[in-house]
Amino acid sequence: MAEPLKRMLFGLGDEHVIVEPESGQLLHPEALVAFERLRADARAAGFDPLVVSGFRSFxxxxTIWNGKASGQRxxxxxxxxxxxxxxxTARQTAFAILRWSALPGASRHHWGTDFDVVDAAAMPTGYRPQLTPDEVADDGLFGxxxxxxxxRIAAGQSYGLFRPYAEDRGGVAPERWHLSYAPRARELQQLLTPARLCELLQECGLALCDTVCxxxxxxxxxxxxxxxxxxxxxxQR
Structure with missing residues (x-):
């Protein structure tokens, strides 16, 4: 695998992302275009979408993974x-972490195609989003x-953005706040094989690496x- 692609796939660099000016978060350029189009429609409907987490490095x-594995988080x-x-047990710990936090090297946030979004128009002054199920429930703050x-997603009017964790499939907990730009994310997921993941994790000395592999x-x-x-x-272009 070419080095630039490897850096993009595993979040080892940020050359593939650009700044979303209103939030300061980093997004894949194509994901940013899709988000800007969706945000314009949302604002016309009285909402104000705000990205609160975009690109996340390996x-x-x-840091998140090791902190949870050690009990510091x-x-x-x-x-x-x-x-x-x-x-x-080590296995129980690893699977508990995976329920709420992506495996380093396997986070879709590495690609910049995926980001977490809230409705700034609904937030009281000084409110800090927690990204919890209660916030995004139908009767919640961002419901x-x-x-x-x-x-919009059901009607095919979300410009390629969708929720990869819309439902509980027995793995990652549902994340209604998490959006993904499908055209590029699908391509990158096809490159993210189990073998490539294990090779990377063994190189970096991740906590619980043997258990994960x-x-x-x-x-x-x-x-x-x-x-x-x-x-x-x-x-949906």
């Missing part, structure tokens, strides 16, 4: 309740915006791969 994802169960890492977005087939299917049927059937 190093940053490692909270580790949560599927209901959002704290877990005691001291009572878990009206996401209901509007549901309709021993179960990489199941991890890839449950927590990395977004099934093809979840992607929009057209580019």
């Amino acid at each position: 190093e940053r994802q490692c 909270p580790l949560l169960d599927s209901a959002g309740c704290p877990l005691d890492t001291a009572q878990l 009206p915006f996401h209901c509007w977005l549901d309709a 021993a179960d990489i087939a199941e991890i890839y299917t449950r927590f990395v791969q977004v099934p093809d049927h979840c992607y929009p059937q057209t580019d």
